[in-house]
Amino acid sequence: MQATEIVLPAVGEPETLEIRVRELPAPGPGQALVRVEASGVSFAEQQMRRGKYYDMPAFPFVPGYDLVGVIEELGPSEANGDSGLAVGRRVAALTKTGGWADRVLLDTADLVPVPDTVSAAEAETLVTNGATAWRMLHRTAKARAGDTVVVHGANGGVGSVLTQLARAGGIRVIGTASARNQQAVAALGAHPVDYRDDVPARVRELAPEGVAAVFDHVGGKGIEDSWRLLAPGGTLVSYGSAATRDQSGNGTITVLRLVARLALWNALPNGRNAHFFNLWAGKARHRQKFRDELREDLTQVFGLLRDGTIQASIDRVFPLREAAAALRHAESGTVVGKVVITPDAASAL
Structure with a gap:
């Protein structure tokens, strides 16, 4: 089975992204072949293309x-156990890298079923963003x-989901944003x-x-x-360093300095x-x-999302082969919600 992928070859502008076609092996024990319906652009990809994301893989690699997506094939059934998954089932996965492709091999243990009434693009807005928002709000x-x-x-992507989850839980939210996004x-x-x-x-x-x-x-x-x-x-829940996105220097050092500052504050006897x-x-x-x-x-x-308590916020949908344009748009400062990448825009919506 062939897969079309977007490759980030080295540090560079979004336009340096490359398209690659390669053969995928059949799924092995505990694996599934997933036909990707939607992926997305997060702050992680913006940092990765600058070489500043903490714990990023070596170049070249597939972002995402x-x-x-939809399960097209499962590995040997005796190895998949009681996963409850089946061919044709729509699933979500947190991958860190590899999502900008039209087909991927994934461990079945990492797949989360998506409700039948939720579209691929809608669900995509809530994988990284939803998991991050839910955990920060309720677990941290x-x-x-x-x-x-x-x-x-x-x-933004995480912020809009976090705000909705908080409001759904009866929590009052003060939200910062640019003047044009106040409404x-x-x-x-x-x-x-x-925020100005x-x-x-x-x-x-x-x-x-x-x-x-404060998030x-x-x-x-x-x-x-x-x-x-x-x-x-x-x-205080700190989950990024957007202020230093365009600054030169080692991204790992930036994160370590931030973590050190937070640790110092935790040592203060003020109960925060x-x-x-x-x-x-x-x-x-x-x-x-x-x-x-x-x-x-x-x-x-x-x-x-299925029950209508929260809404998916899709800013724009880009075809997979226009991943560079999607990344450039995500960095424009005009985004409200999630920028989605999909091999087939019509089927994802």
Whole structure:
């Protein structure tokens, strides 16, 4: 079986992406051949093409942090056990790399069933973004109904999902975004704040005693403001360093400096907490636990989407062969929701 893939050959602009066709072997024990219906563009790919993503693979490689597709073939049935999967079943997978292709081989243990009524593109918006948002909100910050939280970049891929999940849980959200995205943030149920304004002052007006949690993907100097916004017992969840995206230097060092700063704050006797969220934390040492929790979390998120409690936010859909244009658009600063890549745009929607 042939697969068409998008390859990132080295550090470079989006236009350096290459198209490759290669042969895929038949699925082995515990594997499935998945026909990809939709993948997406995340901040990870933006960092990877700059060579700045923490723990990225060696060049060349196929980007694609996650995917949604249909099982075309399963490996030997006796090895697949009681996976509950079948040919023709739509599934989602968190891949980290490899998703920008029209066919992939994956372990069945990493596949999460997608509800029949949810389209591939809709589900795609909630794989990385949904798992990240759900875990940060419920497993890391442990936010509860009645809390007030700040979501930076509330119009973005993770931010828009996080805002919806919080509102669905009865949590008040103050969402930062650019001036042109204020209406979109308000439509999600958040109190919009222009990130170019005096954000700490505006948040203090809305939450004079501080907030239960701040979700910060920006990093940089602004992380100090996020820390100061917390109420006693509050939690800062840092999950990126967008502020340093275009700066030269080693991305690993940037992350390590951020983690060190958070650790220093945690040592202060003020009852507040700071976490650097890593979606992949624990997989290497506790692989089965990681898989079980991911399946549980994504099943919850997909269920909320199926029931209409939350909505999929698709910014634009690009054909696989236009992955460079999709990546360039994702970096434009105009995105509301998720940029989706699909081999067949018509079937994914």
